[in-house]
Amino acid sequence: xxxxxxxxxxxxPTSPKRGPLDEMDISTDGPTAADTLxxxxxxxxxxxxxxxxxxxLQIIDEADFKEHYKSLWVAPGRSRKPSALVDIxxxxxxxYGVAFVPRSxxxxxxxxxxxxxxxxxxxxxxxxxSQALLSKELESPSIMTLQCHILAVYYLCNASFQxxxxxxxxxxxxxxxxxxxxxxxxxxxxxxxxxxxKRLWWTLFTVESKTCMKLxxxxxxxxxxxxxxxxxxDHELALLSGSSFASSEDNVTWxxxxxxxxxxxxxxxxxxxxxxxxxxxxxxxxxGTTLYxxxxxxETCAHFLSTGMECLHSWRHGVPNGLxxxxxxxxxxxxxxxxxLDLELYAPVWLQRQRLLLELLYHDxxxxxHRPFVCFSTVPSSSLQLAHGHAISCLEHAMAITQIMHQMLxxxxxxxxxxxxxxxxxxxxxxxxxxxxxxxLAPSTPSARQAIDSAIDVFETFGRNFAIAAxxxxxxxxxxxxxxxxxxxxxxxxxxxxxxxxxxxxxGLPANAGAxxxxxxxxxxxxxxxxxxxxxxxxxxxxxxxxxxxSLNSLEPMLAGxxxxxxxxxxSQG
Numbered sequence: 001x002x003x004x005x006x007x008x009x010x011x012x013p014t015s016p017k018r019g020p021l022d023e024m025d026i027s028t029d030g031p032t033a034a035d036t037l038x039x040x041x042x043x044x045x046x047x048x049x050x051x052x053x054x055x056x057l058q059i060i061d062e063a064d065f066k067e068h069y070k071s072l073w074v075a076p077g078r079s080r081k082p083s084a085l086v087d088i089x090x091x092x093x094x095x096y097g098v099a100f101v102p103r104s105x106x107x108x109x110x111x112x113x114x115x116x117x118x119x120x121x122x123x124x125x126x127x128x129x130s131q132a133l134l135s136k137e138l139e140s141p142s143i144m145t146l147q148c149h150i151l152a153v154y155y156l157c158n159a160s161f162q163x164x165x166x167x168x169x170x171x172x173x174x175x176x177x178x179x180x181x182x183x184x185x186x187x188x189x190x191x192x193x194x195x196x197x198k199r200l201w202w203t204l205f206t207v208e209s210k211t212c213m214k215l216x217x218x219x220x221x222x223x224x225x226x227x228x229x230x231x232x233x234d235h236e237l238a239l240l241s242g243s244s245f246a247s248s249e250d251n252v253t254w255x256x257x258x259x260x261x262x263x264x265x266x267x268x269x270x271x272x273x274x275x276x277x278x279x280x281x282x283x284x285x286x287x288g289t290t291l292y293x294x295x296x297x298x299e300t301c302a303h304f305l306s307t308g309m310e311c312l313h314s315w316r317h318g319v320p321n322g323l324x325x326x327x328x329x330x331x332x333x334x335x336x337x338x339x340x341l342d343l344e345l346y347a348p349v350w351l352q353r354q355r356l357l358l359e360l361l362y363h364d365x366x367x368x369x370h371r372p373f374v375c376f377s378t379v380p381s382s383s384l385q386l387a388h389g390h391a392i393s394c395l396e397h398a399m400a401i402t403q404i405m406h407q408m409l410x411x412x413x414x415x416x417x418x419x420x421x422x423x424x425x426x427x428x429x430x431x432x433x434x435x436x437x438x439x440x441l442a443p444s445t446p447s448a449r450q451a452i453d454s455a456i457d458v459f460e461t462f463g464r465n466f467a468i469a470a471x472x473x474x475x476x477x478x479x480x481x482x483x484x485x486x487x488x489x490x491x492x493x494x495x496x497x498x499x500x501x502x503x504x505x506x507x508g509l510p511a512n513a514g515a516x517x518x519x520x521x522x523x524x525x526x527x528x529x530x531x532x533x534x535x536x537x538x539x540x541x542x543x544x545x546x547x548x549x550x551s552l553n554s555l556e557p558m559l560a561g562x563x564x565x566x567x568x569x570x571x572s573q574g
Contacts, residue, residue, distance in 0.1 A: 003475050004471040036079070044097075046069070049092070049093045055350040056353070057150065058203070058255060059147050061241065084134050085148050085151075087129050089151060091124070094126070095122045095123050096417050098119040103467075112474060118468075120466050120467075123155075145175055147200070149169075150204055185197050185228070198231040213368065232259075233256040237255060241254075260315075264312075268369065271309060278300075283297065291372075292376075303386055305369065312366055319334065325352075325359060336393075363397045398448075399448065401424055401425060402451045403454065406457060440491075449483075452480050459472045
């Protein structure tokens, strides 16, 4: 039970028709007249790029790109010459721009099916031509080659081809190392060039780290092998960068987002690696294969994670005020206090988008780090106070993502058409549903249930423009209907109430909230005839076991400890 996506309907982004790869021949297929952009259309999408991805992926010098683009138009009235970089830029912008166009017709079954006109694979012929041109640069890559690889990763992630994106990342990392970008640039190099090289390396590093953490795969870019320092974000550099974005308050330039994004990923990666190493050590000392059958082991890892999360808290306190979205009610930016956003009326769109994406990424990374403790454990809940605290923190971050997404899609267009924002919402929705399945009678469950209704609204809004979101709304309705049935069944049974932990274990909830939730987070409520893993077995069968943002996967990892579900945290294989 997964949303329909391009990767489930097409063998590759450039497949001319739906079906397995061995049933089609794409060697002779090329773009039709309808696929070719006119000069006017290219101007439109290029303007879209400078106001969208260029503000977030700061890996292209605007002046240099425009000079290169101009050189491709050799004669009036003729189409431009092909360029790998220009083609992938337009492919990415078509993918984003087409997502603004409402899909025609009523919301029927056809509206949830991904076809060749879907926004997630818009511009696929440009992507294909870019890849064909890049194949000639394998032996002698350039900076432009690397820029193409990074943009292609984003295109593939948006289109839901996660394995292809991961493979492209591997090529990009090797290309960057061939170019020596992992090393500190020489002093003799102009500052503008040095800083571009730094931004390229660290952008690649963060994209690779984020992707591997989401997919649960080994990291291939290692800090110990790099000497390249972090990029700068001062006003002088902002003026040298070739883009005309005005600086904001608190010494914030358009490069500050890039620097803070790097620091956030580095902090999350530090926690992620240390936590997995600690889990492996704990299991080695207990001769166990899973954390969920040993309360002491689980609590040991939960305590370690509580300490490690200080890295993210330190990052949060260090973010300049100019990169934080203010709140209408008394509330704090980058927090879980459920306060509404107060958007600056006259703040430029690029700055509003940077603020929102940074906050959403923070909540997403924190939610993923806490989520291993949203589980059906077989040990008494009175022994899992810290673990339950992390489960509640995961819920709060998921609710924060949902509230921000719902407000922004209701009140504005800043996130409309942004594919990664949809993927963050899907990831948060899985966490919300997982919490309800694990703790159907907890005091926080009604709030989680309300947040799921808001998530469905978000999917329906996105679904007006691309099919996977409409499909996600249907999948969520089906899952939450089953969760509601579980809550109904559970509410008619007695609950074994464990000892209540201290409120400090529950990540900033009201003083009694942690104790109340822990009192109800008992698996003793489940009788043999209503085991949630059995109840959901049919709904969850066949779903990918990696619970990630991008891969739009399943709930199995959150059902860790259930005898019928794949155990994501099995370290017995080394």
